[in-house]
Amino acid sequence: MMALRNQNGELFRGLDPEEDRLSIKYRKRSRNQYTIQVVLSVSPTLWKRITEAGNVNIDLRRVVALDQSPLVQCKRCLGYGHSKKYCSDKVDLCSHCGRHHTIDKCTERQTSSPPSCINCQRSKQEKTEHNAFSETCPLRRRWDAAHKQISNPEIINENILNKFLGILIYTSVIKFSNTRAYWSEKFGYDHIKNNGIALKKFEKIRSTLHFADDTLCLPKDHPDYDRLLKIRPPEETLNCQFGKVPLDQRLSIDEQMCATKMSHYIKQYMPNKPHKWGFKLYLICSLQGYAHRFEVYSGGGSKNNILPGEPDLGESGNTVVRLARMEQNQQPQSQFDKSKKERVAITCPKVIKEYNAHMEGVDLLDSFIGRYHITMKSRKWTMRLFYHFLDLAVINSWVMFKKVNNIKGNDQLLNLGTFRLELAETLCKLGLFANGAKQGRPSGSRIQRELVMKKFRGPAQAIPLKDVRLDQTCHWAVWLDKQQRCKFPKCSGFTFKMCQKYRVSLGDTKKSNCFYKYHNEE
Structure with a gap:
């Protein structure tokens, strides 16, 4: 150097x-x-x-020094994206004629016959008279451009990222076996097709999304090597936000599985878990299922990695720890005896009863994730953990939503499925303020309550979400063929105008400017 x-x-x-x-x-x-x-x-x-x-x-x-292509081509099947070591074919193909023999045994090459690219034949290209390793191959150039990412550079802002997260949350409630079915004409969901992002843009973001700089990764033999460097930034950010909620008096600490069977060295096998294969996490949760902190298990450390002041208990520490006296406050408890086929009375210490009563926080969180979770498949282990982190964030927000509404005395609470759908719809439709004003507003706003009451009085159009109604983005007025009743509270007039974003008819006159008030007042 x-x-x-x-x-x-x-x-x-x-x-x-x-x-x-x-x-x-x-x-x-x-x-x-x-x-x-x-x-x-x-x-x-x-x-x-x-x-x-x-x-x-x-x-x-x-x-x-040249800019060489990062494209990998197999020398056995002549395909792209993998090497000969990971090829599923058993017989070598000739790069000159595409038949089942090596190029040194090709008779057509010895007789100076024109070559024929097997890759272009498979993709039904017009020009196939070139070698399979030729740099002039149109299919190779297409793969090379995709690997270099020189065409259509992706630009992602906060609004596009919100739509991407909203679509992921949609897929946790409305599930299809194929990801592209969400954008199809027959099965497609309107909020994704009309308000989300295009299918190709979604797949490109999902394939190129990174959370850390790979150049900062240390060698594996380095003492400070971090196995979870690629997913560490979102983990630390979420733990910082989750930790802002005060801790309760009683908490539960347990392990959780992020179910997956992908090949990775930190994947664990837990035979006593419902999902036996996956990444293991340790969580500290409240009794309501709120995760205050979580940590991904990255494997055992070195035996020499002992903190100062730690005593060496040997291979089995249970020979050292003993109760100094008999446990007091033992209470009778009934248990079914299989040999006698009847219930018998046993003594149960109070500490065991307290443990069983307050150890349900992580199990409750597991039940929430089991009902609705992102099932979209991915070959990247970072994306699989990111989906699990997103599920934890959504469930924590739902638990806090219920807690705040219970304090306010609001009995009309949303279940987890409805909360996920409204959150996804808000992320897909929510725009950004041009002046950078704060978008959060009090939940008990006057216009929002009157809109709900007006809908109860008779047939009405769908009420948009409050954050979408006040986001100041793409609320254009379009003309109707027939007059419709204005949907603004306490307005009985008729109008030809309708908001294009959520299809609500609103009047716009000199005396009552309902269109302006509807999009600016709470």
Whole structure:
């Protein structure tokens, strides 16, 4: 690295300390026993300068530096996206003619016959007269562009991310076996098709969504190596928000499973759990099922990793811990005896009764997740854990919603399924304020109560959610063919105007400007 810096000073000139990043990622043996292959990790700015220069000087050699394709092509089946080690085929294909033999035994190649790409034949391309490894193959160029992501760069803002999360929450209540069915003409859901994002955009966000910088990942032999670095930021953010709620007097601490059978080294097998395979989490919950904190189990640590002051209890610590006296306050308890086939009286300590009475918080949370949870499949272990984190956040918000409404004396509470649907609809329809004003409003607003009362008096149009009604985004007035009754409270007039976003007819006259009041007053 010293020679690379000293002999190529123009590449490092004028770089900031953050951009001047050059380190060795790993070393690899080469065929020549006197040389090794070194893989360097550089910043994006330095990578751009090196590839634009085309070559760099190292000692007495000029090394060619090109932007090589990250595309992987199998040498057995000649397909893309996997190597020969993970190929399911058993017979090699010829890259010249596409038949079941290697290229050195190809008779057509020996007779100088034109090649025929097997990949272009499978995809029914017009031009197939080229080798399967040729860089001019149109199918290879398409795969290469997808891996480089040079076409249609994705731009995600807060509004698009809210719609993405809203669609994920929709899928936890309304379930289809195929993800694309939510956008289909026959089975598609209106809130996703009309108010969400397009199918291709949703799939692209789901495939490219990352939560941490992979360049910050340390080697596995490093003492500070973190196995959960790629999912650590959302875990820490949610724990910070969950911890703002004061703790109750009695809490329950237990383990939970994020069900999955994907191949990963931190996946656990718990035979006594309903879902035996998955990622294990430790949670501290209240008796109502609110998760104050959670932690993903990343595997056992080193035996030498002992905190200072910890006594060594040996292989079995149960030989050291003993009760100093008999447990007091023992209470009679009945239990069914299988041998006698009748209920018998036994003594139960009070501490056991207290434990059983206040250890249901995590189990209650598991029952909430079992009713409605995101079942969308993904090959990434980070996305599977992210779906579970999102379920925990939704359930915590629902538990706090019930607690606040019980304090206020509101008996009309939403069940978990309805709460998820309204939350998803709000995320899909909610826009951003241009002036950055606060979007939260008191739940007991005057217009919202009068809208509900007006709907009870007779046939009426659907009442939009309050946050969507006041989001100041895309509420355009469209003209109707026939007059309809104005839906603003205490207004009995007729109008030809309707809000395009949620299809509610509203008047707009000099005396009563109902359209403006409906979208600005609480």
